[in-house]
């Protein structure tokens with residue numbers, strides 16, 4: 001049995017198709033998004049491209065095969081994300097809502113729930129949205145804390161044959177949907193009488209019951225439609241509870257594993273773009289000296305260190321996504337390393353590449369600081385490294401019988 005890291009002919013095709021779409025559609029979108037000052041207006045610019053991507057079958061590519069989609073393995077997902085995120089990471093994050101919001105549906109949904117909640121995304125037209133409403137304005141890192149005034153504060157109270165949901169949610173892409181009446185499917189992390197639980201609200205339940213309090217103006221990932229919203233008396237059928245009451249903490253943690261692993265790929269995309277810019281600059285610019293600056297050992301040392309780290313994070317992220325999407329036991333630990341190590345390395349590497357270029361980099365029009373602004377988000381989104389992700393690693397390490405070699409397969 002051999003392990004090969006060479007792309008198959010099919011993966012080469014996927015890379016070419018993804019790169020083609022990214023250059024044709026996402027490059028111009030990213031430029032237009034950067035130029036628009038209003039956060040809501042600029043997020044809405046992506047809708048026609050979103051529709052193109054749905055028509056090209058990319059949305060179905062996010063849905064696993066057993067649930068009617070045609071998602072392939074982790075390495076394929078990594079290739080697609082890297083190619084798109086190289087041009088517009090915000091577009092990928094906006095489109096990937098189903099990856100997180102539907103994960104608990106796949107895990108514990110009844111056949112009827114699977115049919116109802118997944119169906120809106122098995123389409124060839126339109127721009128259907130899913131949001132994982134986990135984060136709250138008063139904090140999310142301690143979402144598993146017990147007690148009424150801690151952790152998740154959004155509540156769902158049974159009333160007849162419905163849950164009545166009240167609370168405030170924040171940050172998740174597309175909480176408000178394209179028009180303010182919510183996404184097609186919103187998976188809400190909330191507190192029910194039986195503990196932290198997940199309840200699905202559909203657009204028909206959200207319309208008129210969701211109020212946008214603020215559109216966040218992000219320094220990077222500018223096309224992401226992130227808001228703070230208030231949910232008031234959102235009534236959903238009791239049958240929209242996913243799994244059992246009290247299962248919400250575990251389901252939420254699991255739902256963020258694939259997206260956590262993918263942060264390593266987003267970081268790779270930012271580093272790869274920044275490296276390309278810095279390498280070209282160093283190879284051509286003399287900055288008043290006798291030779292291109294790549295001839296100086298100090299400059300090429302930074303490039304060498306950066307390139308090694310890019311290759312390392314890419315391989316880690318491929319492996320993590322492969323493990324997590326195939327349900328391998330090493331998935332959780334590898335996903336956490338791809339998230340934490342990948343994101344921290346991404347920030348450090350892009351920052352070093354800015355320093356290679358020098359002051360020229362510090363101009364909005366020069367194409368590198370934008371990648372740093374995107375990369376700065378990766379340690380804090382998908383559960384911050386300090387508040388959430390390293391604590392999850394701590395929990396793994398403290399598990400009785402934890403084997404440090406298991407994640408690598410070398411036990």
Ligand SMILES: Cc1cc2nc3c(=O)[nH]c(=O)nc-3n(C[C@H](O)[C@H](O)[C@H](O)COP(=O)(O)OP(=O)(O)OC[C@H]3O[C@@H](n4cnc5c(N)ncnc54)[C@H](O)[C@@H]3O)c2cc1C
Nearest residue numbers: 132134135139140141171172173380381382383384386387
């Ligand atoms: C573009 C974008 C997309 C996003 N998409 C989603 C999404 O789809 N769904 C969603 O729900 N959210 C989303 N978020 C929010 C994101 O997942 C955050 O990571 C999440 O809200 C948790 O933030 P936090 O860890 O900083 O928590 P906070 O509770 O705000 O914690 C803040 C800080 O406090 C400290 N801290 C708090 N508690 C502890 C502790 N127990 N131990 C150690 N330190 C602690 C840490 O330093 C931590 O970083 C998105 C954000 C952005 C910008």
